[in-house]
Amino acid sequence: MSERVVIDQLQSLPDGPVSVSGWVETVRDQKKVQFVILRDETGAVQLVNPATRPVADSPDPQDADALALTDTISALATGTFLTVTGELKHDERVKLGGVEVKIGALEIAGAALAETPIAADSGLDKRMDWRFLDLRQRRNNLIFRVATTLEHAMRTWWIERDYIEIHSPKLMSSPSESNAELFSLEYFGDQTAYLAQSPQHYKQMAQAAGFGKIFEIGDVYRADPSFTSRHATEFTSIDAEISWIDSHEDVATMQEELLAAAISAVKAKHGAEIEELFGVEVIVPSLPFPRIPLAEARDIVAARGHVTQRTDGDLEPEGERQVSAHVKETFDHDFVFVTDYPFEIRPFYHMKDAATGLTKSYDLLYKGVEITTGAQREHRIEVLEAQAVEKGLALGGLEHYLDFFRYGVPPHGGFGMGQARLLMLLLGESSIREVTFLFRGPTRLAP
Amino acid sequence: MSERVVIDQLQSLPDGPVSVSGWVETVRDQKKVQFVILRDETGAVQLVNPATRPVADSPDPQDADALALTDTISALATGTFLTVTGELKHDERVKLGGVEVKIGALEIAGAALAETPIAADSGLDKRMDWRFLDLRQRRNNLIFRVATTLEHAMRTWWIERDYIEIHSPKLMSSPSESNAELFSLEYFGDQTAYLAQSPQHYKQMAQAAGFGKIFEIGDVYRADPSFTSRHATEFTSIDAEISWIDSHEDVATMQEELLAAAISAVKAKHGAEIEELFGVEVIVPSLPFPRIPLAEARDIVAARGHVTQRTDGDLEPEGERQVSAHVKETFDHDFVFVTDYPFEIRPFYHMKDAATGLTKSYDLLYKGVEITTGAQREHRIEVLEAQAVEKGLALGGLEHYLDFFRYGVPPHGGFGMGQARLLMLLLGESSIREVTFLFRGPTRLAP
Known part of the structure; x- marks a missing residue:
């Protein structure tokens, strides 16, 4: 198996490269920075990516990989299962466990349809x-x-x-x-x-x-x-x-x-x-x-x-x-x-x-x-x-x-x-x- | 619950009073002495009783309890569940675990019909x-x-x-x-x-x-x-x-x-x-x-x-x-x-x-x-x-x-x-x- 780290272990690891796998709980797609809350069976962690947006009249050629990653994150549907390799960083300002992972590469393992049929507050029968x-x-x-x-x-x-x-x-x-x-x-x-x-x-x-x-x-x-x-x-x-x-x-x-x-x-x-x-x-x-x-x-x-x-x-x-x-x-x-x-x-x-x-x-x-x-x-x-x-x-x-x-x-x-x-x-x-x-x-x- | 001792514990106990419960595996009903092999979920033990048989022209009155116990043992059907209180005795001549229990009192908890419908060597379907x-x-x-x-x-x-x-x-x-x-x-x-x-x-x-x-x-x-x-x-x-x-x-x-x-x-x-x-x-x-x-x-x-x-x-x-x-x-x-x-x-x-x-x-x-x-x-x-x-x-x-x-x-x-x-x-x-x-x-x- 890949060297996946389960999320509740992240806090005990030093800053450095990690690989985490789970599903997308929420995406905050801001202009300059993107946040993904990724959950697995043990917990949740914040993933972060500095957005690279296409610039119409860019003086220099833009980084194609960075553009693609930003696009991928913008398009992520809640519930999508994915693996991220990136850099773990301890930061006490991060409310969710005091750590975040800066996304290096993101691999979608199982994409979700965009519309989730239920919400947490749906009725019992619907759930x-x-x-x-x-x-x-x-x-x-x-x-x-x-x-x-x-x-x-x-x-x-x-x-x-x-x-x-x-x-x-x-x-x-x-x-x-x-x-x-x-x-x-x-x-x-x-x-x-x-x-x-x-x-x-x-x-x-x-x-x-x-x-x-x-x-x-x-x-x-x-x-x-x-x-x-x-x-x-x-x-x-x-x-x-x-x-x-x-x-x-x-x-x-x-x-x-x-x-x-x-x-x-x-x-x-x-x-x-x-x-x-x-x-x-x-x-x-x-x-x-x-x-x-x-x-x-x-x-x-x-x-x-x-x-x-x-x-x-x-x-x-x-x-x-x-x-x-x-x-x-x-x-x-x-x-x-x-x-x-x-x-x-x-x-x-x-x-x-x-x-x-x-x-x-x-x-x-x-x-x-x-x-x-x-x-x-x-x-x-x-x-x-x-x-x-x-x-x-x-x-x-x-x-x-x-x-x-x-x-x-x-x-x-x-x-x-x-x-x-x-x-x-x-x-x-x-x-x-x-x-x-x-x-x-x-x-x-x-x- | 009664102070029942499971049979595989008997060997580790000192000689003295014990109570065991199980079912009758075999009875050897000899003229002078009766043996019962009693099995429970942990093992088997030999129970022993010096038989008291009725004497036609007994000079002294016979012990009614002893006569009854002997009769009870003679009539025991295989499979009958019973509790015996008696005296544990270590005796290396006893092949079955080196202990036996001299029967004091015997209480039948669940009597079996005399004819057991199967034997150990019966066919699988019958068993x-x-x-x-x-x-x-x-x-x-x-x-x-x-x-x-x-x-x-x-x-x-x-x-x-x-x-x-x-x-x-x-x-x-x-x-x-x-x-x-x-x-x-x-x-x-x-x-x-x-x-x-x-x-x-x-x-x-x-x-x-x-x-x-x-x-x-x-x-x-x-x-x-x-x-x-x-x-x-x-x-x-x-x-x-x-x-x-x-x-x-x-x-x-x-x-x-x-x-x-x-x-x-x-x-x-x-x-x-x-x-x-x-x-x-x-x-x-x-x-x-x-x-x-x-x-x-x-x-x-x-x-x-x-x-x-x-x-x-x-x-x-x-x-x-x-x-x-x-x-x-x-x-x-x-x-x-x-x-x-x-x-x-x-x-x-x-x-x-x-x-x-x-x-x-x-x-x-x-x-x-x-x-x-x-x-x-x-x-x-x-x-x-x-x-x-x-x-x-x-x-x-x-x-x-x-x-x-x-x-x-x-x-x-x-x-x-x-x-x-x-x-x-x-x-x-x-x-x-x-x-x-x-x-x-x-x-x-x-x-």
Whole structure:
């Protein structure tokens, strides 16, 4: 590769020849001098060129190269990718990093059309149409560097603790969660395949397989017609499942330690830049996170004057916000585990507590939004079958799943967490669309 | 959680009380003494119990608990998950790790049916029917620990070099690679979605977005009707794409360094166990890998006496084996980049070399099998469109993809690598089915 220097390294180099590559963010084409702001994945730098304009009755022949360079810069469209070799100069008067590069030669690598279809302040839908341009914004680039750090910190935490990473199939012969919100496709003529709504079946299978502790980060699919800021038809799910637990509490403990480690890594690497570009302070959560049983959470919501519209006893989005507000005011904490959900509003595979009849499960709320459901799973086949029947499910459709429990399985549990929700809340964004590389929704399949 | 000790820690503990959890691998139910081999995700240990059998005319009353424990052990089915608390004792006569646990109490956590449907020597298809039992084998467990280490080493190598990890959507409005081998589905009534055959479009989009260097590890889909040991309808693809390259050589250099680092990590962590269970020495490849232009590779194949059946000039599987055999004999190397493929046998988006007309691309062979295609991409929109037309493609269907090249894009290239092929060859396995958590093929959608 050419001896390209990435832009955030320029400040540490001495004055002298350099080569930088990036795209044109702005051009200031003044009569006597031309400035180009060039951005790459690490930062931006000012390029400068003393303009050589054609003089009608020049007494001496003009420098053809200098004329051509000036013309080229005048004609540069925003977004054009180019490489400049030139002279780096430190100059504290230059606001952008205290350095500039005097252009020696300029090579256009990929010219842009003159008219850019979006601006930084275009509406979200328009920006999604042109996501590849939208992602050139510095704050959008940061989102994906933060996501990379967040995930890598989680994987590292797990792997240091001997977890196995799995890639479970997303093509299945039967639904993984429910018969609703399910994508199906024709599979080699006479078969029907379903797209996995979660890795639930298979992360439990890994427990029957004796894997002990596993995680998976992968895409799952929901044919969910909703258009809220928290839903997508394809999203990255962060899942873990562990054996030999006593209750969902062991899962919650794992998850809170994991999150504290991951958020701590984000703060260390990107905290200052997040504060600058998102106006958000990254707060590493203290351990343990607060826990509130659902019944108590409902009382808190009511005491705060919110009248629920739901009749099933679950929290609605406003209820979740109220619980989180209470926790923030009372414990100064951004996270809260809401625990002990009744079986009626939980999947059939959540284990019931023998004493209370409530499930050994939790939802994790972060800044007012649910990001996770976790639970101990029912691993006793007779009980599991009875719970499926209680939910009105046909055991035939669950045949392969139920088989996992017939040849020995340890007590186990786990959680699933939406990557985009976590990221959205961490950065104080208003929609998962902003933090998803390419969002997919009912009316959004492209680009 | 209970104070469970994982089995590979037992040897380092002093004699005394311990609690272990796992599943029953075998029971030796002798008259005077009972032995259980208990396995967990880390190893196996011998449990021992002095049998207390009912005596018809016992002069003294027998110990009811001891009788019950003996009965319980006699009735244990293979695969049953249980927890034993007992006394750890070091005894060098015990072949299995030099320790045993005298059973104090035994608690069955998940009983298995008495008849196990498969044995270790069952056929592959039968084992795939009962994959969760098949995965309990020690060597199968090792496969997924190796996969975890391999992937984490790759991610770490990339992230240390400031790559961004992306999750590109697998639901698309148009095919990502070709109109063949394509799964499609109805999407909210009147739309058709296609499952991504690769992240090709979107990893290139990340270059237009100025991300610079990215990677993705995620599942992709091919409606491929073949039943070979190297093909699947869903597989995990390891992809990277980088900007500002001079040619495919920059991609190859990145990939060989990445692979050497990843294989080195596997050797360090699992080398001895791989040698024990797979009879394979993990060899960290030396750098650089050999490179052979395709035309020369064909000559090598011919010189070795193999007559090709193909008329398009590409290597067939036997040709790939011959080239790798030649490289092994000549350079003692397991990898070889075959380079300079004619455009006729490459996708439309591979860049042509101006001088030769051949593509700036490579295949990477590992132990005789192709695991990767890499290339510099054509980023000049007029050339790219002309190449698409040359391949007979309709530009309309590529509309969103082609847009990525209209608003500036740097020169770039990348590779895609099949995770299962890499793992299969590393471990000397005969089929990707053996190294895939749950294989998906034309007749395999379950479990």
